[in-house]
Structure formats: structure tokens, C-alpha cells
Amino acid sequence: MIALIPSWRSLAGAAAGCTLLFVMIGIAPAAQADEPYARSRDYDLQNIRTHLWFDVDQRAIHGEVAETVAALHDNVSELKLDSVALNIQSVTVDGRAAKFTVTPNNLIVTLDRPAASGEKHEVLIRYDGKPKKGLYFVLPDSNYPNQPKEIWTQGEAEDTRYYIPLYDYPNDRTTSEMLLTVPAAWTTISNGQLIEVKTEPDGQKTWDWKQTQPLSTYLISVVAGEFTERDDSWHGIPLRYVVPRGEESRISPTFFETKDMLDLFTNKLGEPYPWSQYAQTALDDFVAEGMENTSATSITTHSLVNPALAPEDRDGADDVNSHELAHQWFGDLVTCKDWGNLWLNEGFADFFQRVWSEHRFGRDEYDFDFWRDQNQWVRQPRLFPVPIVSRDFDDSTEYQDNVYDKAGWVLRMLREKLGDDAFYAALHRYLEVNKGQNVVTADLQKAVEQATSVNVDKFFEQWVYGAGAPKFDVSYIYDPDAHQVKLTVKQTQKVEGRVGLFDVPVDIEIATSKARQTHTIEVSQASQMFTFAADDAPLMVAFDKGDKILKSLEFKRDATLLAYQLKNGATTPDRAEAAVALGPIKDDPRAVSALGDAARHDGFWGIRVEALLALGRIGGPDAEEQVLAAVRDPEPWVRSVAVSELGNFKDDDSLPSKLSKIAESDPAYTVRAAALGALASVHAPDAFAMLAAAAKSESPDNILRDAALRGLGRLGDIRAVPVLMDWAAPGKPIESRQAAIGAVASLDKSNAVITKTLVSYLSEPYFDIRLSAIFALGARGDTDAIPPLENMLKNGELTVAIGPYIELALRLLKSQPVVAR
Ligand SMILES: [Zn+2]
Numbered sequence: 019m020i021a022l023i024p025s026w027r028s029l030a031g032a033a034a035g036c037t038l039l040f041v042m043i044g045i046a047p048a049a050q051a052d053e054p055y056a057r058s059r060d061y062d063l064q065n066i067r068t069h070l071w072f073d074v075d076q077r078a079i080h081g082e083v084a085e086t087v088a089a090l091h092d093n094v095s096e097l098k099l100d101s102v103a104l105n106i107q108s109v110t111v112d113g114r115a116a117k118f119t120v121t122p123n124n125l126i127v128t129l130d131r132p133a134a135s136g137e138k139h140e141v142l143i144r145y146d147g148k149p150k151k152g153l154y155f156v157l158p159d160s161n162y163p164n165q166p167k168e169i170w171t172q173g174e175a176e177d178t179r180y181y182i183p184l185y186d187y188p189n190d191r192t193t194s195e196m197l198l199t200v201p202a203a204w205t206t207i208s209n210g211q212l213i214e215v216k217t218e219p220d221g222q223k224t225w226d227w228k229q230t231q232p233l234s235t236y237l238i239s240v241v242a243g244e245f246t247e248r249d250d251s252w253h254g255i256p257l258r259y260v261v262p263r264g265e266e267s268r269i270s271p272t273f274f275e276t277k278d279m280l281d282l283f284t285n286k287l288g289e290p291y292p293w294s295q296y297a298q299t300a301l302d303d304f305v306a307e308g309m310e311n312t313s314a315t316s317i318t319t320h321s322l323v324n325p326a327l328a329p330e331d332r333d334g335a336d337d338v339n340s341h342e343l344a345h346q347w348f349g350d351l352v353t354c355k356d357w358g359n360l361w362l363n364e365g366f367a368d369f370f371q372r373v374w375s376e377h378r379f380g381r382d383e384y385d386f387d388f389w390r391d392q393n394q395w396v397r398q399p400r401l402f403p404v405p406i407v408s409r410d411f412d413d414s415t416e417y418q419d420n421v422y423d424k425a426g427w428v429l430r431m432l433r434e435k436l437g438d439d440a441f442y443a444a445l446h447r448y449l450e451v452n453k454g455q456n457v458v459t460a461d462l463q464k465a466v467e468q469a470t471s472v473n474v475d476k477f478f479e480q481w482v483y484g485a486g487a488p489k490f491d492v493s494y495i496y497d498p499d500a501h502q503v504k505l506t507v508k509q510t511q512k513v514e515g516r517v518g519l520f521d522v523p524v525d526i527e528i529a530t531s532k533a534r535q536t537h538t539i540e541v542s543q544a545s546q547m548f549t550f551a552a553d554d555a556p557l558m559v560a561f562d563k564g565d566k567i568l569k570s571l572e573f574k575r576d577a578t579l580l581a582y583q584l585k586n587g588a589t590t591p592d593r594a595e596a597a598v599a600l601g602p603i604k605d606d607p608r609a610v611s612a613l614g615d616a617a618r619h620d621g622f623w624g625i626r627v628e629a630l631l632a633l634g635r636i637g638g639p640d641a642e643e644q645v646l647a648a649v650r651d652p653e654p655w656v657r658s659v660a661v662s663e664l665g666n667f668k669d670d671d672s673l674p675s676k677l678s679k680i681a682e683s684d685p686a687y688t689v690r691a692a693a694l695g696a697l698a699s700v701h702a703p704d705a706f707a708m709l710a711a712a713a714k715s716e717s718p719d720n721i722l723r724d725a726a727l728r729g730l731g732r733l734g735d736i737r738a739v740p741v742l743m744d745w746a747a748p749g750k751p752i753e754s755r756q757a758a759i760g761a762v763a764s765l766d767k768s769n770a771v772i773t774k775t776l777v778s779y780l781s782e783p784y785f786d787i788r789l790s791a792i793f794a795l796g797a798r799g800d801t802d803a804i805p806p807l808e809n810m811l812k813n814g815e816l817t818v819a820i821g822p823y824i825e826l827a828l829r830l831l832k833s834q835p836v837v838a839r
Contacts, residue, residue, distance in 0.1 A: 019174050020307040020341055021418065053176075054409035056189035056356040056456075060094045061087045063185040063192045063235075064138075070181070070240065071199035071222075072169060077155045078148045083182055085141045089133035097141065100176070101125040101183030104147040112140050125183045143183055152180030153240065156303050159783070161748040166244035166262040167204075170301045170316060172309055173236040175357060184235055189355045189456050191232035199224045200242045207241040207260055209233065209312045211294040229312060231292065232454060234353045239311030241299050252277050258297035262319060265300065271323040272335045273298055275378070279343050282377050283370065288446040292351040292453070298339065303785045308338040310345030310367070317342065320753075326718035330654040330686045332623075336378070337371050344370030352449060355456040358409040361482075362457055365406070365425025372426065382590045386624040388430055389565050389591040395423045396487070396570045405485045405516050407459050427568045428481045434566050435477060436470055444469040459483075476521070481568075485516035488541070490562075492573040496555045503528055503550045503559065507541050510572075519544060525563040529586065530554040536563055557582045565591030577603050581612030584629070593620065594628045601632035610636060614644030617660070618651075626651060627659045634663035642667040646676070654686035661692040665699030674702030681708065687717055691725035698729030706735050713741055724757040731761025739765055743775065748782065756790040763794035767836050773800040780810055789820060796827030799836025804828060 065086040070079055081104075087097060102123055109118045109127050117128040127141060152173065158165040171181065179186040196208040202223050210229030217223055225242075241260070248269050250257040259273045276298065284291055293313035304318040323334045348366030368391075376384035395401060398419055404410065406420045406428065433441040448465035459482060466474050491508040505526065509519050521542040528535055532553050539548050560583055561573055575583075577600065584596035597616060603609040610633065617629035630648055633641040645667070648660040661680055667673055674697060681693035694712055697705045712726035727745055730738035742765070744750075745758035759779065762772055776798070779791035795803040811824050 019309040020338055053187060054356065054358050057187055059090050059185075059190065061089050061097055061133075061185070063087055063190055065193045065195070066182075066184060066235075067195040067197070068182050068238075069197040069199070069224075072242070074155065074157065074167065074169075076148065077157075078146060079153065079181060080146045081144070081182065083143050083145075083184070085143070085184065086138060087141060088138045089135055091135050093132040093134075094137075095129055095132040097127040097129065097139075099125040099127065099183045100179035100186040101145075102180050103150060104145045104181070104183055106183065107144040107146065109144075110142045113142075116141075123179075145183060147181070149180045152177035154303075154305070156243075156301075157783075164264075165302070166264065168243035168245070168262060168302055169240065170243075170299075170304065171238070171240045172305050172316070173238055173311070174309060175236060178235045178238050181240075182235075182238070186235050188234040188236060188353055188357075191234055191353070191454065191456065193232050194229040194235075194238060196227045196229075196238070196240060197224055198227070198240065198242050203244070204242055205245040205247055205260065207239070207245075207247075207258065207297045207299050207314050209237070209239055209293075209314050230294070233312040233350065234456065237310070237312040237350055237353075239309075239314045239316065241301065241314070241316065245299070250277075252280050252291075252296070255291060255293075256295045258295065258299075260297060260299040261322065262300065262302055265319065265322060267325050268300075268322040271325050271328040272300070272321070273339065275334075275336060275374075276339065276343070278377075279340055279374055282374060283344060283347070286373065286442055286445075287347060287449060288442070289347060289351075289449045289453070292346060296343075296346070298342075305785055308342045310342045310349050312350045313346070315342040315345075324718050327687060327721065330688045332653075332655045333375065333378075336374060340371045340374035341367045347449060351454070352452045353456050355458050356409075358407055359458050361406045361421045361425035361428075362459065362462060364421045365429055368422045368426030369429040372430070382622050383624075385565060386590040386594065386622070388427060389594055390624075391423045391427060392565065392568055395419055395427070395568070402486045402511075403515050403517055405483055407482055424487075424568065431481065431566065431568065432466070432474070432477065435474075436466070436472060440470040440472065480518065480520055483516070484518055486511055487568045487570070488520040488522065489570045490541075490572065492561050492571065494556075494559055496552065498555065501552060501554075503552045503556055505539075505548045505550065505559070505561075506545070507539075507548065507561075508545045509541070509543070513544075520567075522567050524561065524567060526550070527558065527560040527563040527588070527592075528552055528556050529558040529582070530556055558586065560587060560592050560595075563592060564589040565595070571595070573599075575599070577606045577608040577612070581608055584612050584616050584625075590622055590624060593622075593625045597625060597628040597632050601635040604636055604638075607640065610638075610640045610644060613641075614647065617644060617648040623653050623656050626656045630656070630659050630663050634666040637666055639667075639670070642670060642673075649680065654689050657684070657686065658689045658692040661689055661696055665696035668700045670700075673700055674704070677702065678704075678708060681712070687721045690717075691721050694722065694725040694729050695732070698732040701733065705729070705733055706737060709733065710738070710741060713745065720751055720754050724754055727754060727757040727761050729761075731764045734765065736766045738762075739769070739772070743772070746775070746779075752784060752786050755787060759787070759790045759794045760797075763798040767798060767800065770800075770802060770839075773798065773802050773837075777803055777806045780806055785820070789823060792820070792823050792827050796823075796830040799831060799834065801831055801835045801838045804831050807831070 067084045069082045072079055106120055106125055109116045119126045153171045156168040176186055198206045199222050200206055202221055206225040208227035210227055213226040213228050215223050215225050244263045245260050246263050246266050248259045259269045261269055280291055295313050297314040299316050300319045300322050301316050302319050308317040317338050321335045321338050323331055344367045349363035354360050354362045372384050372387050375387055401420050404417050406425045408417055444466040447469035448462050451465055452461055463478050488509050489511040491510045494503055494505045496503050511517055523538050524541050526537045528550055530552055537550055558579055580596045580600050584593050587593040600609045600613055613629045613633050617626050620626050633645050645660055645663050651657045677693045677697045681690050684690050697708055709726040709729045713723050715722050742758045742762035745754050746762055776791050776794050779787050807824050807828050
């Protein structure tokens with residue numbers, strides 16, 4: 019799955035100049051898993067046939083589930099099922115009433131007589147309940163009367179048991195049938211194949227979905243409600259694109275790449291798409307960004323692409339779509355046996371996002387994406403001492419970026435080590451041998467060796483079972499008499515626990531006025547020196563050319579060398595690394611001019627962006643001139659960064675009028691939105707009036723209004739409070755509310771009415787709004803928010819992603835209150 023992160027970035031940025039908040043959003047709440055080791059099993063769940071119908075107004079379900087089970091050893095006298103807060107009405111075994119007990123977490127069914135190994139039984143359970151987790155109702159109310167009715171589920175990690183009593187841990191697989199009785203006008207989606215839609219005597223319809231290849235139960239999905247479906251097919255496999263009614267125009271710009279992605283992944287893996295359909299369904303108020311339910315992915319409606327904004331959106335919904343599609347093989351066809359091996363799901367999904375962007379945009383994009391992932395990963399020191407295979411579940415959210423970013427990186431390095439042909443042959447072998455099964459890391463290791471005859475034990479030992487990554491400290495001297503470059507390489511990471519010294523090949527590229535050469539060195543010790551022949555003093559010394567090793571790097575070079583590398587580096591990471599290294603070099607015209615040149619002329623958009631960010635950090639009139647020149651960039655995703663960075667140049671009186679003009683007339687909405695933000699950042703004299711006017715404007719997805727609302731928060735002018743309170747109120751569009759809630763939290767901090775209003779949003783039914791209110795209260799620093807947040811935790815705010823955020827907001831309020839009453 020992908021946790022809800024990207025859509026929160028802008029919100030958190032607006033909520034405060036509070037860096038701790040960025041720490042908060044850097045943590046991806048995902049699988050909340052309680053059992054670090056897979057269970058020992060008494061029985062095998064072989065088939066599950068669930069029939070659900072709904073009391074929508076009561077947010078209640080009625081269920082009947084038939085489960086075929088087989089004893090896995092002799093003397094099995096009871097069947098222990100996972101079941102939470104469900105009201106069990108009756109249980110029969112093989113048609114006869116059975117004794118059962120209900121505990122807070124289990125339904126225990128007693129067998130008439132102990133079963134022998136292999137003995138099969140048919141268990142039928144009737145139940146009802148109002149699930150607090152696992153299954154969610156999104157319904158219209160007086161504030162949002164046009165909200166389509168939606169019922170959907172989110173099973174990962176261990177939440178299917180909140181709406182079906184069953185064996186619910188990934189170390190088992192079962193075939194599954196899902197019958198859903200719903201109003202005649204509704205649409206449903208579930209796993210597998212749609213067998214039939216039958217009209218009931220009362221006019222409702224029952225949809226019958228059948229999944230004939232076994233799945234693990236966290237991948238069961240139910241979607242039902244007022245949706246619109248567009249059908250397509252790919253090599254005879256039905257494709258379904260499903261969105262809430264009214265969102266039809268977003269189907270094409272969101273899902274237009276699905277068939278190409280299917281072609282790419284099947285070609286790379288040599289393993290056919292495994293399932294009998296592929297549905298992609300967008301859900302309102304969904305608790306994750308995406309979830310890879312078998313043959314039936316769910317994504318949040320925040321990821322849908324508005325056709326009016328599609329030309330400004332470089333990669334649309336590519337990330338979530340490619341991630342969840344890759345999971346159909348890695349996660350669904352081959353499933354981790356326990357949550358400690360979750361990287362076998364998420365690392366591959368992350369890696370194949372990048373493989374998709376390589377296919378669509380080229381190798382530059384692939385390398386650049388990984389370079390950015392690396393930077394994000396190294397900025398989180400708590401991840402460093404923990405391996406990606408970890409069973410430390412004290413705070414299961416804590417290490418998500420190891421399981422995603424670092425794990426994806428490990429696969430990048432494995433690809434590099436083996437070469438493309440061997441790497442994909444190894445993945446093919448892994449899937450072929452393990453399909454339909456649950457796996458641990460050793461299964462991957464073994465498949466790689468079998469397919470390639472390359473021993474990868476050491477590679478796995480240092481990168482998968484070991485923790486951290488090399489922290490390189492590099493320096494060199496040039497000896498003009500000997501014509502030699504002497505390179506000193508130190509590994510400065512603290513060697514303790516699971517962190518060791520790394521043994522890795524590193525490419526060094528040295529350019530002189532006469533030649534350019536790449537040397538591969540083997541780094542394995544704490545400190546080593548390498549000597550290279552060089553006919554002249556180097557113009558460039560690039561360490562780890564192409565960024566092939568996950569690492570952090572300290573390597574001081576003067577502006578001339580970095581400028582050369584920025585202009586001439588062979589790969590995007592080489593040039594991006596130089597741009598970042600030039601950023602802290604102030605008062606050196608060479609840095610500014612090299613960055614300005616790159617910002618205008620580099621052929622790759624990402625380098626232009628990195629150069630602009632570095633110029634923004636440098637500041638001053640010369641840097642500003644360079645950024646202004648880049649405001650004409652043809653690509654809106656670069657132009658908007660240039661305009662945002664102008665917000666760093668507060669001393670130029672002529673800047674506000676330039677920004678106003680951009681805010682009014684740039685052809686791209688995203689760039690106009692960035693200009694509104696920059697007007698607030700430079701505290702332009704008429705910024706309040708401009709932003710207040712823009713808050714009244716209409717634009718696709720309210721992009722200009724929301725930028726103006728965020729800007730009003732940043733401006734720090736309390737005249738904005740009434741406008742923001744108005745847009746934060748129930749009934750206004752959800753995304754505008756999120757912007758206004760974050761913005762108003764940073765204003766008039768002793769105003770108890772604002773805090774009270776934000777607290778009132780904690781009890782709204784909308785997940786998005788509750789989460790925004792939690793962020794806002796954490797950043798606001800008013801200790802009045804502590805009791806209601808504590809109550810929320812105590813009353814079991816169980817929704818998959820919220821708990822950890824409440825805890826972090828509380829930690830923030832207790833450690834640095836701004837207003838204490
Ligand atoms: Zn995922």
C-alpha cells in the first residue's frame with residue numbers, strides 16, 4: 019500500500035514554519051501490525067464465501083460466511099478465528115449447530131470431536147456489526163448532501179477481521195467468493211471475476227465475485243456504492259476504472275497508462291499478469307493513498323487527475339498506479355509470510371515505480387528519482403540502525419521508509435550488481451518458484467542464486483539483514499610531479515549493532531583538460547587511499563558516478579570543480595549532487611553563475627529544479643536575477659519551482675509586482691498558485707488584498723483559492739482569520755478546508771475560539787478533516803488541545819493512519835507549547 023503522504027505536504031508546510039511537523043509527515047503510517055512472527059497454524063483456511071448486506075443509515079453490516087477448513091495436525095479440537103467487535107449470531111459446523119465462544123479478539127469454535135490431520139469441515143457463521151475499522155461508510159450529510167454513498171474496505175495490516183470472522187494473518191492463502199447485496203443503482207467491485215448480478219425479490223441486486231486463485235486475507239476487498247465504471251480490456255483481461263459518480267472526466271487522465279504498465283511489467287518479469295481482472299477504484303476519504311487488493315486496487319480520490327490540470331502535471335497518477343500494479347505480482351501473487359518481511363512487498367512496488375518512470379521518461383528520470391529517495395532516506399537518522407528485515411514493532415510506523423525507500427534502493431543496487439538480464443531472470447525465477455505462496459527473504463536470495471549462479475549472501479548480509487549505509491568522507495590531492503590524484507575515502511558511520519563497514523564497488527570519474535576516465539575501486543575499510551594517474555590537475559572528481567551505492571557523502575570541492583561537474587556530469591545524480599553542493603557556497607559568483615546556467619540550460623528538468631532550489635538557498639540579488647531568468651522555463655513543473663523560490667528574495671521592492679503579474683497571467687494554474695505563495699513569503703505590501711481576492715476566485719480543483727488560503731496563513735496577518743475560519747467550516751470543499759485549517763492554526767495563537775473550532779473538527783466523520791485538525795493543533799501549540807486529543811486516543815481512534823499522528827501532535831504540544839493555559 020502507499021500511506022497518505024504526498025497530499026499532506028503542502029498542508030503541513032502551510033500549517034506553520036514548524037520543522038517538527040515535517041518530521042511528523044515524514045512518517046508513513048501503514049501496516050499497523052501486532053504479530054511480528056507468523057503464527058503456528060492448527061488449520062488451513064481453503065475457501066471462504068462471504069455474503070454481506072448493509073444497513074447503510076446505521077453504518078451496519080449483516081454477514082454470512084461459509085469457510086472450508088482442513089486440520090493441519092491430529093487432535094484439533096477447536097478453531098480459533100480472528101474476529102473483533104462482531105456480533106456472532108450462530109455457528110454451524112457441517113450443518114450442525116456448534117458451540118462457540120467470543121473473546122475480544124477471537125471467535126473460538128468447538129468441534130464435536132477432535133479432527134485428524136487433513137480432515138475438512140464446513141463452518142457457517144451468521145453475524146452482524148458496526149465495524150470501527152476495516153470497513154468504512156462514506157455517506158452524504160447536511161454539510162455534503164451530494165456526497166456519493168460509498169462503502170469500502172482496507173484490510174492491511176490486520177483489519178479484515180473487523181468485518182469478517184476468519185483466519186487473518188498473511189501466512190495462509192484461501193480462495194474467496196464475495197456476495198454483495200446492494201441497492202439496484204449501485205456498483206460493486208471485489209476480487210476476481212464477476213460471476214453474476216442477480217435481482218433480489220425486494221429489488222436490490224446481489225453481485226457475486228469469485229477469486230479462484232488463493233490470496234492472503236488482508237488482500238480481500240469490498241467496494242460498493244454510487245460509482246461510475248468504465249470498462250476496457252487488455253489481452254482478454256477485463257480492466258475496470260471506477261470513480262465516484264460525477265468524477266467521470268478524471269478517468270482518462272488518471273488511468274491512461276494502465277495498459278502500457280501491464281505490458282512493461284509482464285515483459286520485464288516474464289510472468290503473466292496473474293489475475294482474472296484488474297480494477298482500479300478511486301475512493302473518497304480513503305485511509306491510504308493506494309492499496310493493492312488482489313486484482314482490485316483502491317486509490318484515494320486525491321490521486322485522480324483533473325483534465326484541466328493534466329498538462330501541468332508531469333507524471334499524474336503514475337506513482338500510485340505503477341506501485342499498486344507491481345504489487346499484483348509482489349505482494350499478491352507472492353506474499354510476505356510475516357510483516358517483518360514486508361519489504362518483499364513494498365520494496366518491489368517502490369522499485370517498479372521507478373522502472374515505470376524509466377520506461378516513460380528515460381534513464382535520467384529513474385536515476386534522479388532514486389537520488390531523491392536516497393536524500394529523503396538519509397535525512398531520517400532513526401532509520402539508520404534498523405535493517406529492512408525487522409521485527410521491532412514497538413512503533414510499526416517508525417521504519418516504513420526502510421521498507422519502501424531503502425528496500426527499493428537495495429533492488430536498484432542488486433540490478434546494478436547482476437546486470438539487467440540476470441536481474442530480471444532472477445525475479446522471474448523468484449516468481450515462478452514462489453507464486454501462490456508466502457515468502458521470506460531467504461526465498462528471494464535463493465532464487466537469485468539459482469537463476470544467476472551469483473552468490474549474493476554478502477550483498478544480503480550488508481544491505482538487507484544489516485542496517486545503515488556507508489557515510490563517506492572523501493578528499494583528494496593532486497600531485498603535479500607524480501601526475502597522480504590521491505583519493506582518501508573514509509567510512510564514518512558508527513560501527514555498532516547491525517551497522518558495519520560496507521564492502522562496495524565505487525566508480526570514480528576524473529576529468530582533466532585532456533581526458534575523462536572512470537575507475538572502479540573496492541571500498542571496504544574505515545579509511546583507504548586510492549591513487550589514479552592523471553595527466554593534469556582534475557577539473558572534476560565525481561565519487562560514485564551515477565549514484566550506484568546508497569550512501570551519504572561529505573566531499574568538499576571548490577566552486578570551480580563543482581561548476582564543471584554540474585555542467586558536464588554524465589548522469590543526473592552527478593549533476594544534481596553538484597547543484598546541492600554549490601548551494602551552501604555563498605559570496606562566490608562562480609557558484610551563482612554555474613547554478614544560473616544549469617537552471618536555464620540543463621536538458622533535464624530535475625537539474626533545473628535542483629539548481630533553482632540551490633539559488634534560493636544562496637539568496638542575494640545575483641541569485642535572484644538567475645531565478646528570474648528561469649521564470650520563463652517552458653515546463654510548468656520547473657517554472658513553479660522558480661516562482662516559489664522567488665519567495666526567498668525579500669529585499670527586492672520590485673519583486674511583488676512581478677509576482678502579481680505571474681499570479682494573474684501565467685498560463686499554468688500551478689505556477690499562478692506558486693506566485694500567490696511567494697507573494698505571501700516576501701510579505702508584499704498588497705499581499706493581503708491579493709490573497710483575499712484570490713480566495714474568492716474559481717479555478718480547477720480550487721487550486722488558486724487553496725494556495726491563497728495557505729498564503730494567508732504564511733502572511734501572519736490576523737485580518738485573515740475570518741476568511742480562513744469561513745473556508746475551514748463544514749460544508750466547504752474538503753481540500754479548501756484542509757488549506758484553511760492549516761493556515762488559521764498559525765494565526766492569533768492565543769485566540770481560544772480558533773483552538774476550540776479546530777478541536778470541534780476532530781469529531782467530524784471525514785478522515786481527511788480529522789487528520790488536518792490533528793496536524794493543525796499539533797503545530798498551533800495551544801495546550802487546550804491536549805485533553806481532546808488524549809480523549810481521541812483513549813476512545814480508540816482506530817482508523818489505520820490516525821493514531822500515530824495523534825501521539826506525535828501530543829508530543830509536540832507537551833514539549834513546546836506556544837500557548838499554555
Ligand atoms: Zn505498497
